[in-house]
Amino acid sequence: MMMVVLLVLALFGLPLFAVIGLAAIIGFHDAGGNPVLAALEFQRIGELPVLVALPLFTFAGVLLARSGTPARMVDLTRALFGWLPGGLAILGLGLFALMTAFTGASGITVVALGSLMLPALLKAGYPQRFSMGLVTAGSSMGVLFAPSLPLILYAVVAQQVAPGQGIRIEDLFLAGILPGLLMLSLMAGWAMWVGRGLEPETEPRPPIGPSLRAVAWELPLPFVVLGGIYGGWLLVVEAAVVTAAWVLVTVVLVRREVGLADLGRVIAEAMMLIGAILVVLGFSMASTNIMIDTQVPQRLFEAVEPWLSSPWMFLVALNVLLLIVGMMLDIFAALVIMAPLILPIALAFGVDPVHLGIIFLANLQIGYCTPPVGINLFLASHRFNTDILTVYRATLPFLGWLLVSLVIITWWPALSLWLPGRMD
Template identity: 50%
Template sequence: MIILAIIALLLLAALGAPLYAIIGAVALLGFHLAGQEGVAVAVEFYRLADMPALIAIPLFTLAGYLLAESRAPQRLVRLTNALLGWLPGGLAVVAVLACAMFTAFTGATGVTIVALGAVLYPALLEQKYGERFSLGLLTSAGSLGLILVPSMPLILYGVVAQQFHTTPPVTIDDLFLAGVLPCALMVVMLSVYSIWHARRVGVVREKVSAAELRGALREAAWDLPLPFVILGGIYSGKLAASEAAAATALYVFIVTVLIRREIPWRKLPLVAREAMLLVGALLLILGFSLALTNWLIDAEVPEQLFTAIQTHIASRGAFLLILNVFLLVFGMLLEGFPAIILLVPLVLPVALRYGIDPVHLGILFLANLQLGIFLPPVGMNLFIASMRFGKPVLTLVRASAPFFLILLIAVLIITYWPGLSLALIR
């Protein structure tokens, strides 16, 4: 009976059944085998309402969708170009920074490639950066920002990790602080490579006039306070993550709908609907995942997994190396949200036994996922970039190779230098 149920679940997964249905079925089967009622799964959905940090997800999601539908991407590119365009390789540095910031706000790397690619790709070609470099830069930089405030994957990792009541505890505010320096490392490394490439191919420095800078500042006048609302509020301790999310959503709504009127009232329900469809799917998966997590803990699956791993991997360094490979593979196969929900309950308890700080684990976890998302052969961003730029996937794989190696070095630094993630919080 049990074997038939497992075979049926595997068959349904292979046929493309919804992820939440598979997770829910596994949780129900697990509780049934443990002799518990299926109501234990329903209880987890009730518990979602008692998680204060969870309210940040729909609010930041709505703010991100509103920004994506407005002209904020174009204003962001213009402003960063006016500030940094005079540097050698200035436009490429602008692309890295703009992608990182936009991905942090939207929480979706594919949206960044679609929204900013239309602006940055022709500009990079016009300045003679070369097609291969331009494609690789935008495909890889599109995943930056997943570890930068107010990234939704960071919030989701925090929500899942809090179920384990770790010591030290995992808070959303700590995760937001922990992602700053690792994200800065990735941005700096890509920027240095971009400057080197610009000098090698002889890209002419762009002349940015004072008038252009004033115009860009004036155009972005309503957008500039937004980072200070989020960063200043959270990092100063005056706003919790949920309060910062509410302030962000309200501010973006006022600017995009009421002041700039870039999103008409008749379109607002459609934008909100798309945002809440994502949130609803996420909460559905999360509720079933928490039930599955509780069953895993009750069945002592993490302890058994740790015992099995420890017989082959004794040192913490070797475990971290294997963990990186494991996360890269799953980051390639799964999108960020399902990967977090499915893998954190298995990985976190084992990592704690090896003495890994849970906040540091969250940063290296997401750093690997954002690298795997454009890892061939099936990284999702490769296909999104292929559709956006009209290029074959193999062309994008070759173009992204040097950027992948640079970010891989950054991920290894983040992995084996926990102080980089923990310097601002411990």
């Protein structure tokens, strides 16, 4: 009865962290424990060294988005590939993925980079509907690429729920590369098909040399950070420190595109995002402990096992569930709510937790642009002053290719597990 009351309160606008927190406190009380113990979860997650990476990567991403970096990257793309029919759309997808990977927020990519790419695509001759769909769906790309915040957050949650499974953030970073490239490749293939009859861009393109020099400070960053992680020279936290320091020096001290007076607002924006994530994460971990103590995952497994007789049937049901969840919840909230419930059931069905993480994120990424309530759809409609039905129709072809890639990712575990070396 109390859960029904909480659900009604949520529907009437009670903040998500309050709903989860009340559920955790009620769970402790019903289990005969002290509800104050729910607050101890914040101390426990605060002791996780890797958690420091979240605010640092977020700060760097928001600072980049508020600088002139997106415009300089678009100019570089036009300089290098403006001559190639279809090249601007393909490289636009790459820029979207890079931006979302570093900011951790698809909405920032829609607003900051999409508003630059849409006019460029239209000038290059791409149809209005295709361009709108590319910007809306393409801005969700990057969730599977390091140093994506959802990848880090899933690893944190999974390490707490299944500590004996050896789930490392580095494994998630590697596991997302090939599935992410598959999604990008299918969408790029569609872009090439649509752009096959377009003439090369006639508008004067920026010179290559000055365009390269313009991004001389930003261009090495992905190679330094990701090369340091994969090469074993940097831990994830150290890579986050390098990223934040590099961006801070570049944007504030060298380029002076964000003044010291504005730096406080950028920090506040980034920390509000992280604060919301951590509050939900803390209460979610408290709820998870109660559910584990009261054997909720085991009972859920026993309830669904007669209906889902194989791991593949479980994955089909999981994909449908996560696509629906991804339409309604922010990716961070969906992760901390659903992952603790689903992970024990997936392990019981023999699903590798790293493969599960990629399936989770691929679904939630697609949910960003899935009608009727995907958040990217509304952001694009508002930002580009276009009615929502037009945005729906524009994203459908891209959504179809993303769903094809989701099927491949789900049924081909080696695509996710080969690079981390977790194949049996």
